[in-house]
Amino acid sequence: MPNIEQAYQFARDQYSEWGVDTESAIKQLVRIPISMHCWQGDDVSGFENPDGELTGGIAVTGNYPGKARTPDQLRADLDQAMALIPGAHRLNLHASYADTGGKRVERDELQPEHFQSWIDWAKQKEIGLDFNPTFFSHPKSADGFTLSHQDKGIREFWIEHGICCRRIAAAMGKALQNPCITNFWMPDGSKDTPIDRKGPRERLAASLNTIFAESIDPKLNKDAVECKLFGLGSESYVVGSHEFYLGYAVRNKKLLCLDAGHFHPTEVISDKISAVLQWVDEILLHVSRGVRWDSDHVVTFTDELQAIMQEIVRGGYLERVHIGLDFFDASINRIAAWVIGTRATSRALLHALLEPTAILRKFEAEGNLTARLALLEEIKNLPANAVWDYYCQNNDVPVGRAWLDEVQTYEQQILSKR
Ligand SMILES: C[C@H](O)[C@H](O)[C@@H](O)C(=O)CO
Ligand SMILES: [Mn+2]
Numbered sequence: 001m002p003n004i005e006q007a008y009q010f011a012r013d014q015y016s017e018w019g020v021d022t023e024s025a026i027k028q029l030v031r032i033p034i035s036m037h038c039w040q041g042d043d044v045s046g047f048e049n050p051d052g053e054l055t056g057g058i059a060v061t062g063n064y065p066g067k068a069r070t071p072d073q074l075r076a077d078l079d080q081a082m083a084l085i086p087g088a089h090r091l092n093l094h095a096s097y098a099d100t101g102g103k104r105v106e107r108d109e110l111q112p113e114h115f116q117s118w119i120d121w122a123k124q125k126e127i128g129l130d131f132n133p134t135f136f137s138h139p140k141s142a143d144g145f146t147l148s149h150q151d152k153g154i155r156e157f158w159i160e161h162g163i164c165c166r167r168i169a170a171a172m173g174k175a176l177q178n179p180c181i182t183n184f185w186m187p188d189g190s191k192d193t194p195i196d197r198k199g200p201r202e203r204l205a206a207s208l209n210t211i212f213a214e215s216i217d218p219k220l221n222k223d224a225v226e227c228k229l230f231g232l233g234s235e236s237y238v239v240g241s242h243e244f245y246l247g248y249a250v251r252n253k254k255l256l257c258l259d260a261g262h263f264h265p266t267e268v269i270s271d272k273i274s275a276v277l278q279w280v281d282e283i284l285l286h287v288s289r290g291v292r293w294d295s296d297h298v299v300t301f302t303d304e305l306q307a308i309m310q311e312i313v314r315g316g317y318l319e320r321v322h323i324g325l326d327f328f329d330a331s332i333n334r335i336a337a338w339v340i341g342t343r344a345t346s347r348a349l350l351h352a353l354l355e356p357t358a359i360l361r362k363f364e365a366e367g368n369l370t371a372r373l374a375l376l377e378e379i380k381n382l383p384a385n386a387v388w389d390y391y392c393q394n395n396d397v398p399v400g401r402a403w404l405d406e407v408q409t410y411e412q413q414i415l416s417k418r
Helices: 002-017 022-029 071-082 112-125 152-176 198-211 242-252 303-314 334-353 357-365 369-381 384-394 402-413
Strands: 034-037 090-094 129-132 180-184 221-226 255-259 283-287 289-291 294-297 321-325
Touching (some): 002 022, 002 384, 022 334, 034 071, 071 112, 071 334, 090 112, 112 129, 112 152, 152 180, 152 198, 180 283, 198 242, 221 242, 221 283, 242 255, 283 303, 303 334, 321 334, 357 369
Parallel strands (some): 034 090, 034 321, 090 129, 129 180, 180 221, 255 283, 283 321
């Protein structure tokens, strides 16, 4: 399309006047993977018990037809979504998505072989995999506690699950020659005011220490821990709070996972990135969008999304921050949800890479805060969209809203027949 080329040439010249090299921004962007979460494709159901209840204080609303019910269906949907998103990304899998051929395998008995079909798929697509033990939607987590449970037997079951998952993740990392990030999120907490806040936290720390006792080469697997402010049914107390995991990650050299929907409504993770990276080597992000009680709306091109990406790029943190997504919406086409959220995240990264940061930094250093604010407003009018369209075209994915036509065709031909 010649007008995309023309618009890009015009944009390239405009950015060059601000000292920004659009070609270099594009080259950087294509190398930044975004870890797409498998659970947007089936409302966090997984394949262990697809019609079972989703527990753990998370909820998916909506009943859009056509959700994936088998590993093959989920992979086909991911193939379709990934074909509409520029760049090479990753897949983030939960343990409850094991491909066991219909056989019931308990979570403390999961093995790498139960994820072989995912590994083969990722190898063929030349993408990396990330992983998560699943501590919810299971009878042994029914009262809201897992690794911090007061019952030793229940704790041991979940500890064994954590140990299995790290080995599975290491097998994925080895097979794909690409380190897997394994994120530990446990729903443990209580609806009403507990008397004992200390005991569960001591037990959670001890359980994690046992899980992480086996040393695994970081070239194969890196562990992350994820905090939360509250969940449905854990409104008064969450064992794994922010302070708990920040301390745990610092002391035990783990990655800290910051989920954008897991803090007070006026608290933003964009401000936390440079703070926690003073104390931990690497972090994982769960890019999400909190709306009132829900921490997991589909990511859109918000101010906070842009601020997160600006912080990563301005701080020179691209090697230390792993970008993952975490949202689930069953009220709209699930493939469209992936595409909207991942394209928005990638576009926000591009905007950050196109920022004339050197000029802004200079004004700030000189104390010229008037110029800093004025230029922050002016650069919002630079033609980043022309660079984005050009980037999409060069990566063989639809430009602009054309991707939606492809999702609608797939819905008619595939989803509507499920
Ligand atoms: C399904 C995920 O593990 C989950 O969303 C977790 O990361 C979370 O954010 C829970 O609120
Ligand atoms: Mn999360």
